[in-house]
Amino acid sequence: MLDKVIPDSYIIEKFYEHAGYPRYKKTTNVYEGGCPLCREGNSWGRKRRLYYIVKDSSIFCHNCGWSSSPLKWISEVEGISQFDILREAKNIEHEFVPTDVEIEKEVNEDSLPGDCVNLFDKAQTAFYSNNKKVLNAYNYIRERRLDTAINRPRSLWYCMDDRIHKERIIIPFYEDNEIVFYQSRKLLSGDKKPKYLSKLNTEKSVFNFDNISPVSNNIFIFEGPIDSFFVRNGVAIGGIQSTSKNTFTPYQQSQINRYPFYDKVWVLDNQFIDESAKEKTLILLKEGHSCFIWPKELKMFKDFNDICIKGRRDEITSPFILSNTYKGVEGIIKLNLST
Numbered sequence: 001m002l003d004k005v006i007p008d009s010y011i012i013e014k015f016y017e018h019a020g021y022p023r024y025k026k027t028t029n030v031y032e033g034g035c036p037l038c039r040e041g042n043s044w045g046r047k048r049r050l051y052y053i054v055k056d057s058s059i060f061c062h063n064c065g066w067s068s069s070p071l072k073w074i075s076e077v078e079g080i081s082q083f084d085i086l087r088e089a090k091n092i093e094h095e096f097v098p099t100d101v102e103i104e105k106e107v108n109e110d111s112l113p114g115d116c117v118n119l120f121d122k123a124q125t126a127f128y129s130n131n132k133k134v135l136n137a138y139n140y141i142r143e144r145r146l147d148t149a150i151n152r153p154r155s156l157w158y159c160m161d162d163r164i165h166k167e168r169i170i171i172p173f174y175e176d177n178e179i180v181f182y183q184s185r186k187l188l189s190g191d192k193k194p195k196y197l198s199k200l201n202t203e204k205s206v207f208n209f210d211n212i213s214p215v216s217n218n219i220f221i222f223e224g225p226i227d228s229f230f231v232r233n234g235v236a237i238g239g240i241q242s243t244s245k246n247t248f249t250p251y252q253q254s255q256i257n258r259y260p261f262y263d264k265v266w267v268l269d270n271q272f273i274d275e276s277a278k279e280k281t282l283i284l285l286k287e288g289h290s291c292f293i294w295p296k297e298l299k300m301f302k303d304f305n306d307i308c309i310k311g312r313r314d315e316i317t318s319p320f321i322l323s324n325t326y327k328g329v330e331g332i333i334k335l336n337l338s339t
């Protein structure tokens with residue numbers, strides 16, 4: 001009964017203050033988040049098991065089973081008597097409007113390895129702010145400007161626990177808002193595994209496929225996902241063999257085929273520095289593809305991420321890339337003359 005006295009906006013404000021990584025589901029008028037009472041055991045930071053059902057005026061947790069009225073919940077979480085809460089709720093004007101309303105699909109937990117933290121999610125990184133390993137990963141992505149890059153994916157993860165991908169950065173490959181593939185990148189010098197590892201038993205898809213938009217009528221194809229963060233309509237195929245003629249997997253090919261009217265431009269690492277990038281560019285040119293050939297003035301940078309870190313920028317524009325893009329014989333001559 002007393003609950004009726006508390007305005008909804010007051011409850012919502014308290015929910016946003018105390019629940020972990022709260023989110024509002026507009027379609028059902030339900031708020032969800034991490035339960036501050038039980039901390040949801042090992043799933044804290046990943047699952048949302050605490051619910052505030054507005055129409056029932058009830059809050060409950062599917063993990064610890066706590067269930068009661070919002071008034072009781074606030075009282076228990078804050079350690080303040082219900083009387084004091086009622087007094088506070090009545091005396092303050094509450095115009096709280098949640099800012100981070102999201103109506104997004106749940107991440108399918110199976111689409112990522114082990115226990116992962118989304119480094120782009122402020123609530124999750126704040127929760128792990130005392131965890132040195134997570135902090136180290138977070139600093140790594142900040143130093144490399146991956147959290148501000150213009151064409152970054154919707155999430156970027158740190159894997160805390162997995163047989164294969166443990167303590168590495170997980171780069172998700174989205175298609176239709178779902179993570180359909182991932183690669184992990186080495187983070188620690190003590191990690192003896194290869195720099196990049198792919199999800200097992202799954203055919204590779206195109207990285208940043210979901211980010212393709214009519215913003216430009218070009219698609220810029222990179223080898224490594226990270227470089228494609230910095231160019232609008234930049235995608236990546238996750239490595240090519242310098243000997244192979246099949247640059248795409250069949251699945252990647254079918255994805256690329258969905259954009260027949262876009263001009264594709266290949267952007268590999270600096271051909272001045274990387275001999276295999278030069279070889280691959282030559283093969284692509286001979287096959288008739290358009291390729292970016294690194295201009296002399298960028299001789300000192302190894303890839304696009306390197307340019308952006310040193311130049312403190314989050315984007316390399318398409319006019320710049322296109323002004324250094326060549327095709328056919330002209331490209332072959334240019335490549336041989338300049339590198």
Ligand SMILES: [Zn+2]
Binds near residue numbers: 036040064065
């Ligand atoms: Zn709970």
